[in-house]
Amino acid sequence: MNTSQFPAAPGDDHAVLVLHGLSSSPAELRFLARALVEEGFVTHTPELRGYSAGTGHVPMEQWISAAVAEFDTLAARHRHVSVCGLSMGATLAAAVAQQRPSAHALVLLSITLSYDGWAIPWYRFLLNYAYYTPLRSRYRYREHEPYGLRNDALRSKIARVMQRDGISEVGPASIAMPALHEASRLANSVRKKLKSISADCLIIHAIDDETSSPHNARYVVANVGASFLRAIWLDDSYHMITSNNEREAVARECALFLRESAAASASCNNPTPVISRALARRLRQLAAVARKA
Template sequence: MSQPTSLFLPGDDHAVLMLHGLSSSPLELRFLARFLNAEGFTTCAPVLPGYSAGSEEEAMEAWLEAAVREYDALAGRFARVSICGLSIGAALALALAHRRPGAQSLVLLSLTLSYDGWAIPWYRFLLNWAYFTPMRKRWRYREEAPFGLRNEALRAKIARAMQRSDFSEVGPSTISLPALHQASRLAASVRTQVRDIKTDCLIVHAIDDETSSPRNARFVAANIGAAFLRTIWLDDSYHMITSDNEREIVARETALFLRESEAVHSGDDGKQQVVSKALARRLRQLAALGKERA
């Protein structure tokens, strides 16, 4: 079994702790980490024992404790620490922000509190039951096309990579029942904590996400206690938005939000109404297209 490695890119005194998806690796966040580092941020995408690919599976409480240790290590070295999570990693980021309310900001990418996207198989609801049967040690959920990707060329590349390795830049080739069960426990816990989280929050989600529907993002956007909140909807990506067609938009908007969060707390503490530049461009494009068709 190949082993994932942590990613650390030194930058300024604002560090971003980046949490990958379930049973996966920091490869999922490599493009975003490099982009943020080029913008001046220190980026850290760790391998978490019990959560990342290649480690012995543990309960979700162990995942959170591992994330807390990584956060505290960064907080001891840098003036500001933000938390970024992808998929189940975004649920873990929410739990971490609840435990560490001093975080500068929170970035939730393809947030997954429920596997309810259009490509999830009909039998998904049976897996929580199957966990309590002998199937728990034998059955694994195998990732299949579209692998979270709208981009067909990249999808073909990932299909080949999945045959050679246990994980790729868009996630693991398989996920065990125990890992899925612990992810469900984490999501249930986070749902009860959202209102108490006050950290500045950016939510980025694809409207066609095949793994976690927009209901996941809307739930947090409607209930989180953050005064500085931005939600961005993508229309040319599936679940793996850090690798798919709009990964540059994701990276630019994340960098912009992190810097604006700094500005908010260094100046006016009042509630900020901020319009996404990427969304504004998209709306202008749609308006122009409408005029052409009129």
């Protein structure tokens, strides 16, 4: 299994399992992974058999098992392990957190529980039925503009790369129907068990997401079991927020949340103060707001 891993300095004890989108590759998370390493985290962006591009097709239960195995490997080496995902990778990250309550924090970027954004074709719902027809082995959903990108120059570049290579840093040019079917099953499974997630949770979503509408993020905010919860809305991005105009802000907020989550945990488990009183007070305020939301 090929993986992309950015090591940090010896002694770092917080690793982040970073999961890419459906039928894509770790390349779409390269900027975020490097930014987290620069902030002192260890990042691991694996390819998963049957989920990543070019690895065939397997049931979504095997996606979860593969991701959980990656989590367990990190947990054997690091004191804290958090999980982060983009798009359907965020949904898969939530599934990992459901199976591993020991996950320190959960970061959901453009989470996709339903393909309901403004650029999704009206006939998208029919694909669930078409899966049970001969179209199952022939149909592929073709990605099209805006490719999750609000930046015109980058969008033009990605269009050329997709036409030439069939995949780009923001995902594949097309997705096979079996993968879409399993993604739908994964989303349904995660949606039913959101209350079981107790890890600190950060949600970042674009208000103009063309693939998964803001309803996806709002649903998680309303139903996740996390007591320390933060939702951030972006106004200059589309779906691929790790590659878009606000990718620096996304990386910065991810690192800040992971750091605050670790600090809050340390202050609860250690009678010796390890953070300032002002920061501790701010963390308690954020948690209180999240519980009332």
